Amino acid sequence: MDALIPFTTSGSLVDLVDKKVLVVLRDGRKLIGVFRSYDQFANFLLESCIERIHHRFDYADKDIGVLLVRGENVVALGEIDLIAEDMVPLREVSWAELEQKINDETKRRERDHAIKDKVLASKGFVNEGREGDAY
Amino acid sequence: MLIFSFFKTLTDQVITVELKNDLSITGTLKSVDQFLNIRLDGISVEDPERHPHMLAVKNCFIRGSVVRYVRMASRSVDTTLLEDATRREAKEAKK
Numbered sequence: 001m002d003a004l005i006p007f008t009t010s011g012s013l014v015d016l017v018d019k020k021v022l023v024v025l026r027d028g029r030k031l032i033g034v035f036r037s038y039d040q041f042a043n044f045l046l047e048s049c050i051e052r053i054h055h056r057f058d059y060a061d062k063d064i065g066v067l068l069v070r071g072e073n074v075v076a077l078g079e080i081d082l083i084a085e086d087m088v089p090l091r092e093v094s095w096a097e098l099e100q101k102i103n104d105e106t107k108r109r110e111r112d113h114a115i116k117d118k119v120l121a122s123k124g125f126v127n128e129g130r131e132g133d134a135y
Numbered sequence: 136m137l138i139f140s141f142f143k144t145l146t147d148q149v150i151t152v153e154l155k156n157d158l159s160i161t162g163t164l165k166s167v168d169q170f171l172n173i174r175l176d177g178i179s180v181e182d183p184e185r186h187p188h189m190l191a192v193k194n195c196f197i198r199g200s201v202v203r204y205v206r207m208a209s210r211s212v213d214t215t216l217l218e219d220a221t222r223r224e225a226k227e228a229k230k
Contacts, residue, residue: 012166012174013196022192026201028156030188042172042198054187075154075201078178078192085191135155135201 013038016079021046024075026135030054031067032080041071053095055102060095137224141217142167142205150175151206152197158186160195171199 021035023044030053033046049064117127142164151161152173159182162175174196180189 016196022188024188026156042196052188056184057187059187071198072200074198075156076160076195076197078189078195080191081193084193088187088190090187090190 013077016077020080020082022078022080023069024078025069025073026075027073031064031069032061033064033067035077039071042074042077043071044069044074044077053098053102054090055098055105057090058093058098058101059090060093060098062095137220139167139169139171140220142171142173145207145211148207148211151181152202153204153206154197154201155203156201158189160189160197162194165194168199171202173197173199173202173205 016035017037019035021033023031023033023046025031029051031046031049032052033049035044036047037045046067046069049067050061051064052059052061121127145164146166148164149161150164151159152175153159158180160175160178160180162178165174165176167173174194176194178189178192178195180186183190
């Protein structure tokens with residue numbers, strides 16, 4: 001597609017500028033920051049950016065600063081409703097603790113998948129692929 | 136261009152967008168562009184327990200390249216009109 005086509009309807013992203021936003025990346029990372037700029041490739045510039053990890057209803061934040069996100073990695077951009085944000089039943093915990101929990105669960109899931117794949121393969125089924133593999 | 140025009144006719148209707156990471160977002164279609172990037176308003180997520188980060192998000196922009204399906208009510212699609220338009224576009228392309 002011609003990259004020089006003006007960015008028309010999604011030019012409506014202009015109303016999100018200077019708002020607090022959540023950006024979801026293709027690798028599953030969630031970034032929260034102030035939306036400062038964008039272009040037709042969905043490249044985004046975020047200020048006062050943090051990375052947030054979740055596990056069930058726990059979350060943890062890590063400061064990043066200013067971030068320019070290349071468009072190809074973007075899945076979605078959401079405006080955070082500041083009132084709804086205060087009502088959300090989430091609990092902040094320490095990054096190290098939560099990261100450990102997530103790593104443990106990932107390891108457990110991978111082990112389960114490996115077993116499942118082996119059983120399925122023995123019955124002639126092929127590997128189905130994991131969440132996010134479709135990108 | 137046809138599908139782009141079709142999506143434009145869906146503006147202000149409630150649709151469900153399923154992404155390639157299996158996240159399904161339902162909301163009112165606000166705008167769509169030539170890359171089929173989608174703006175949704177008043178969104179809700181199918182499985183909030185698995186996607187807790189979406190709880191505080193009320194409207195969102197979805198990059199066209201990560202969309203797997205768009206689900207809509209069958210009454211919002213005029214299939215005869217769409218068929219005609221497809222034939223017309225195919226004819227134009229042959230010229």
